[in-house]
Amino acid sequence: MQKLTAQRQAILDIINRSDKHWDADEVAFALKEKGTGIGIATVYRGLAALAEQGLIESIQLADKKRYERADKKHHDHLICTLCGSIEEFCKPEIEKLQDLVAAEREFHIQGHQLLLFGLCAGCKAKES
Amino acid sequence: MQKLTAQRQAILDIINRSDKHWDADEVAFALKEKGTGIGIATVYRGLAALAEQGLIESIQLADKKRYERADKKHHDHLICTLCGSIEEFCKPEIEKLQDLVAAEREFHIQGHQLLLFGLCAGCKAKES
DNA sequence: ATGATAGTGATAATGATTATCATTCGTAAC
DNA sequence: GTTACGAATGATAATCATTATCACTATCAT
Numbered sequence: 001m002q003k004l005t006a007q008r009q010a011i012l013d014i015i016n017r018s019d020k021h022w023d024a025d026e027v028a029f030a031l032k033e034k035g036t037g038i039g040i041a042t043v044y045r046g047l048a049a050l051a052e053q054g055l056i057e058s059i060q061l062a063d064k065k066r067y068e069r070a071d072k073k074h075h076d077h078l079i080c081t082l083c084g085s086i087e088e089f090c091k092p093e094i095e096k097l098q099d100l101v102a103a104e105r106e107f108h109i110q111g112h113q114l115l116l117f118g119l120c121a122g123c124k125a126k127e128s
Numbered sequence: 129m130q131k132l133t134a135q136r137q138a139i140l141d142i143i144n145r146s147d148k149h150w151d152a153d154e155v156a157f158a159l160k161e162k163g164t165g166i167g168i169a170t171v172y173r174g175l176a177a178l179a180e181q182g183l184i185e186s187i188q189l190a191d192k193k194r195y196e197r198a199d200k201k202h203h204d205h206l207i208c209t210l211c212g213s214i215e216e217f218c219k220p221e222i223e224k225l226q227d228l229v230a231a232e233r234e235f236h237i238q239g240h241q242l243l244l245f246g247l248c249a250g251c252k253a254k255e256s
Numbered sequence: 257a258t259g260a261t262a263g264t265g266a267t268a269a270t271g272a273t274t275a276t277c278a279t280t281c282g283t284a285a286c
Numbered sequence: 287g288t289t290a291c292g293a294a295t296g297a298t299a300a301t302c303a304t305t306a307t308c309a310c311t312a313t314c315a316t
Contacts (some may be wrong), residue, residue: 129261129262130262131261131262131263133262133263133264135263135264136263166264166265167264167265167266168265168266169264169265169266169267170263170264170265173263173264174263177263
């Protein structure tokens with residue numbers, strides 16, 4: 001019942017063209033620049049729909065949601081508390097341990113989110 | 129420079145008396161019930177101050193922040209997407225792997241947050 | 257006492273997100 | 287082809303957690 005309309009394809013296209021982690025405003029701005037102006041409410045609905053269909057990934061930060069391409073390996077995020085940059089990492093061993101924990105509790109995992117906060121290499125250097 | 133005022137002690141007392149994960153409104157309501165009415169802005173400031181001092185722990189959920197006692201072992205959370213219940217778990221092995229990842233990237237970890245979403249045992253049973 | 261500093265509380269403001277609602281699109285049935 | 291229905295759109299209002307403002311108060315050191 002969820003449709004992949006022209007607007008949603010435009011949103012998907014924007015997100016698939018880069019490795020950025022986009023928020024709704026950035027997507028709306030990029031669309032405006034491309035000439036494809038889309039109402040901000042439609043951008044929000046489109047992002048939610050695309051994420052629900054698994055066509056994009058979402059991560060929930062403290063202040064807002066961000067979206068990224070889904071066509072890459074699952075990964076988690078390192079977030080620099082100084083410059084706001086977002087790095088990605090992949091540790092299947094962590095996921096295995098998560099599954100173990102869930103099994104012990106008879107908990108059925110639908111998803112997870114692991115965020116590491118701190119200073120990226122660049123900001124760490126500047127700090128000293 | 130951060131002071132532990134009477135209001136903040138009242139907030140701390142509320143949180144230390146249970147294993148709940150409190151949001152600001154719940155704390156304000158509990159204080160009102162206790163007869164210690166405190167302005168909502170003061171509750172927010174108090175929670176932030178106490179968390180900064182390490183006297184309570186905070187976890188950032190999608191919609192709001194919640195606070196809990198700090199006087200127990202570090203742990204992460206299992207969140208039921210149906211009933212909203214929050215369970216806790218502890219897996220030091222996961223933390224070790226996180227440190228490993230950070231070391232590889234020359235990233236300096238200040239904190240982390242691991243949330244597992246899914247169905248708790250109770251809701252899983254009801255689902256079938 | 258006198259500042260200096262931080263905290264308080266009522267309330268306004270912020271900012272991301274969601275709801276509303278009239279209109280439009282796409283498709284399936286007639 | 288026209289009709290009908292469900293979903294989507296877009297402008298805008300509303301929501302809701304949180305933060306800022308500001309006048310006032312408490313605390314503490316000189």
